[in-house]
Amino acid sequence: MTNEHRLPYIDVGATSHLGLGLAVGEHLRDSIRAQCDKALRLYLSHASKPSLMPVAERIVRQGSRVFPRYIEELRGMAEAASVDLHDLVLTCVEESVMNTIRQRCTTIAVAQEARVLLGHNEDWAPGYEDSLYVVQAEMEDGRSFLSLAYTGSLPGSSVALNSNGIAFSGNSILNSHQQGIPKNLILRSQIEARTLEEFVDLATIEPRTIPNNTMAVDRAGRIVNIEMGLREHAVHHVAGGFAVHTNHVLSEELKHLDTVERPCSKARRKTATEMLATSEPTKHLVKRILRSHERWPYSVCLHAPSNNYDEAHTVASAIVDVSAMSLSVTKGPPCESEYVTYHLRN
Numbered sequence: 597m598t599n600e601h602r603l604p605y606i607d608v609g610a611t612s613h614l615g616l617g618l619a620v621g622e623h624l625r626d627s628i629r630a631q632c633d634k635a636l637r638l639y640l641s642h643a644s645k646p647s648l649m650p651v652a653e654r655i656v657r658q659g660s661r662v663f664p665r666y667i668e669e670l671r672g673m674a675e676a677a678s679v680d681l682h683d684l685v686l687t688c689v690e691e692s693v694m695n696t697i698r699q700r701c702t703t704i705a706v707a708q709e710a711r712v713l714l715g716h717n718e719d720w721a722p723g724y725e726d727s728l729y730v731v732q733a734e735m736e737d738g739r740s741f742l743s744l745a746y747t748g749s750l751p752g753s754s755v756a757l758n759s760n761g762i763a764f765s766g767n768s769i770l771n772s773h774q775q776g777i778p779k780n781l782i783l784r785s786q787i788e789a790r791t792l793e794e795f796v797d798l799a800t801i802e803p804r805t806i807p808n809n810t811m812a813v814d815r816a817g818r819i820v821n822i823e824m825g826l827r828e829h830a831v832h833h834v835a836g837g838f839a840v841h842t843n844h845v846l847s848e849e850l851k852h853l854d855t856v857e858r859p860c861s862k863a864r865r866k867t868a869t870e871m872l873a874t875s876e877p878t879k880h881l882v883k884r885i886l887r888s889h890e891r892w893p894y895s896v897c898l899h900a901p902s903n904n905y906d907e908a909h910t911v912a913s914a915i916v917d918v919s920a921m922s923l924s925v926t927k928g929p930p931c932e933s934e935y936v937t938y939h940l941r942n
Contacts, residue, residue: 863895
């Protein structure tokens with residue numbers, strides 16, 4: 597496979613939070629600059645730059661109080677890439693700034709016997725295939741992680757696996773917004789979880805800028821799914837060996853908040869659930885699901901009909917094999933690419 601069909605991979609080694617940001621910023625300098633320019637052009641089509649700066653300043657202030665080490669990562673990234681910190685912060689929180697839910701992303705967890713897998717299709721706007729990277733690092737406390745993340749954003753913003761044997765990803769849900777802690781800072785914190793119980797505590801921190809769903813699986817085969825509104829959340833410990841989540845609310849506690857019909861989300865969940873229920877849940881099956889075009893155009897593997905930002909497109913796909921402590925990723929739709937596998941050192 598040529599380099600054009602691989603995402604950038606950064607092996608940072610042992611590092612501090614500032615060192616992690618510096619390493620990512622240096623490695624992805626040109627890509628980060630391009631992504632910041634792209635994000636700001638997008639935002640400026642909806643608002644003026646002076647109106648955006650207070651948003652970035654508020655995120656830095658609040659983030660420095662709640663998650664100072666992750667603001668340090670962003671500072672290092674900005675310094676090494678030679679971009680303004682506030683511009684990078686706005687790039688990091690694109691979903692929060694745009695304040696819109698898309699029928700995008702499918703997450704699958706499998707935990708049966710010796711198989712502990714997490715599968716995820718990362719769906720965003722067409723052209724974002726070049727806006728992702730894979731990073732591996734060992735932090736000062738000895739915990740290490742592997743993550744698929746967005747360029748200009750922190751690890752955890754798509755998929756992650758840590759040395760405690762916890763893998764997670766998530767999907768957008770609901771459509772609301774408030775001042776609070778951005779989703780990507782919360783996701784970065786979830787990489788640090790030692791247990792699923794701690795993972796739930798980190799996921800449900802308040803106040804949250806936007807709603808979100810996050811699903812995690814651990815090496816013991818436990819699966820947890822957490823749906824979060826702005827002020828409410830529902831935790832579901834999954835029994836039965838597998839779980840699927842897309843973009844509509846499943847919990848009875850939060851269904852009153854989900855007032856929009858989401859046919860693509862429901863079709864993708866139905867396809868994945870049916871395939872898991874009728875076949876042996878292997879890594880090969882997870883790949884088949886993530887590559888599936890069943891119920892097109894509401895398929896798990898999505899292809900945008902145009903380059904419009906509002907179209908849904910699978911920009912990457914990932915499979916975490918917790919038993920093997922590995923992360924396999926594709927650049928672009930998985931039906932068009934082979935998975936490249938990285939192993940977590942621990």
